[in-house]
Amino acid sequence: MDEQVGKFWDKYLTKKASRLYKKEEVLFTDKSKSLKLFYHLLGGEKGKELHITDKRSIKTSRTFLEKFSGTGKTFFLPWQEEKGIYLPATLSYFPLKQHNEMHFFWLIAMLTKVNIKSKNMRAENEKVAQFLIKKYAGFSEFYTYAHSFLISNYPELSTIDPSIEDSLVDNYPNPLWIYPSLSSNNKLLDVDDEEETLRQPDEPKKTETLVIKKKSEQIDDKKETDGLLLFLPESIMSFMEQVRVDRQENDSYDEDALYNAEDLDEITLGQKDANLSSRIKMDLDISANSVEQYPLGRGHFIDEWDYNKEVYLKKYVCIKPFISLNIEPIMLPKRLQKMMKKIQSELDLMELDRIKRDNLPYGDDINMDTWIDYKGHQNRSNHPQRFFQTYERKMRDMATLILADVSLSTEAGITQEIRVIDTIQDSLMVFAESLHRLEDRFAIYTFSSIKNTKVNFHIIKNFKEKYSDLVRGRIHAIKPGYYTRMGAAIRESAKILEKQQSGNKLLLILSDGKPNDVDRYDGRYGIEDTKKAIEEAKQKGITPFCITIDLDAKEYLPYLFGRNSYAVIRDAQKLPKLLPEIYMNLTK
């Protein structure tokens, strides 16, 4: 008898274990892109993110047997809340892969229509399911199949005790249904502790370090105003290092520094490039392993707009240009080379553009039109004798300045491995490569700020410098820090762009959020100053365009840039590929 019971028990358990079709399982991660797109397609809210859900305990109407064996207690159930939607990591209820895949799409469709605030989730789910079945023939087939399959194969999922009242059916675990958020239903569902800790953002830590950093900077500033110290302590480090090298070279560093300080503006503008790059090369000869931020002079002051008083605060913001030294030149990383190949085909299309120039006194072909014109003209002596035309490769005549926001917020993670700053770096590399191949003129600067006294303006590449491995090295060395005083950075960039000779000037701003700083430069003040800076740039004949990964950007970007002058990238990981595409669209 014992043996028989044991056999039966074993059989029962194995049956249970083999119930899910692991071989045919479909992973959420494989489908996440498609699912998100599908979610938008069916009218899901664009701000919501898709996540993987944890197991949820459900108090089911388990049979005695199930209670005994411990099954039917926790399930991966799809649910949604204000901020996002949550799906199981894998689905494998069905013996065919296509059905498991369809299951994901079904859940997405349900999610777009189910009202999570509904009091009776069972009725709501049934209502939405009926709606979907009626509207989509494909879903109708799937649902009919899935419903009967689930009932016959997973009785613990589908046995419903008729004695349970409607109000309690949230506990009815149907894999085809959508559940309300964990938090709003505490009384019914036990919230996993794990998830709680996971959801704790690590932001408090960040602000802590920021405060510390800020304090030290404030002290520096005070010292600076004494006139005793020309540089920040950190730059003195580089100063010391430099002195050693310079002695070998028999060159006076002090003079250089002074000279730099005097010519500061021009250096930011890219005029003194030869000098600069030669020095960088020299630095590279010594085997330095730490990247130094080398200040190009003491900095200079620019205005800021105070919307309260409606006046410019004259010489209010201090711009401090920096360049990274001891940079190791690097090649384009392998993963980006692949992407570059894809982009190249699109670039080729752009380069095919050739333009006809006619009315030339000499050229490749005779332009019949102008010749006939001449013949038909009553007074030929007055007619210009320009009969030729020629085809030239279109001079794109573009000058593009890329201004990247590298404030501390870019350190936030997109996924566990990738931070925002990583995609910004990748994007800058791919983009610089694209522009280089298009032979468009471009410069790259990054900025971060701590109050009005210190807006760091890092030179990655100015307009004069040739694009090289060194530029990539500098992109690679970008470190996020501090805040986003966007208006000041835009004014400085506009100043640089204004001096360029090109007919079309584009100021491309790469950002991850609203303008903000620790002082009053937050909220309305920051927005108004940035708006003013953009208006000034427009008046200078510069076209500003903002690319952001901030999903809330739709609230303030139209106000800042105008309706057609910004792009919000929802999937930050796509930024490297999208950036050149947006640019090509902009300049086609």
Add this chain to the structure above:
Amino acid sequence: MSKTYYLPQSNEVELFKAAAGMNLPILIKGPTGCGKTRFIEAMGEELGRDVYTVVCHDDLSAADLIGRHLIDENGTYWQDGPLTKAVRNGGICYLDEIIEARKDTTVILHSLADYRRVLPIDRTGEVITAHPDFMLVVSYNPGYQNVLKGMKPSTKQRFIALSFDYPKADIEKAIILKESGVDEKIAQKLVDIAGEIRQLSDNDIQEAVSTRLLIYAAKLITKGFDPYQACIHSIVESLSDEEDVLEVLEKLISLHFTKSVHL
């Protein structure tokens, strides 16, 4: 010739007629395939005016619009361009995709588009006063973001502007029914599909499905094509080249029109 079929979306017909009566030029904005050109053709018929359509491109010169000298056995002679023809004889000159034309080309429209209504031709020294029936209509698609292209504000501000969008669901359905002769159920499905695709934003897809594509699909279906196949070829493939987008669009179609071998 049978009358061009056009189903008004809102007040555009009245507005166009009023503008025509007052000699005001019109600017039409709207995405591709939403019925801009069809509207102009229908209005031309309605008002009994010829329509001279010029599709603008970036190599379009002023001479292409105004005209040029040509040669025959007697020497050179002047040949009017489409714009000049319309100005002289009356008619609607419709410049499609005006944004594609070079900015210096569009400037020649200025004197025609305001109270002066004259067209100076510098090559012949002629200044033509526009025929009372002359009307200037331009259109462009504001969806493309572009630094280099865009209408100068000075050009833009000479026009009465009409903004077109894809027709509302019931109107679009009526259009599909009329144009393709497909049965009503399928027309409704197509409109549903379009409604869903149009919810995607510019980042997911460059431009949403046009009424024109829906009519193509409907026509293929009336010709006996499997609805699923018809939609794949007329809607899905022409909207994107990206694999994940294609996959999802295919999925959507398969939900509406099941593949013959499925499940």
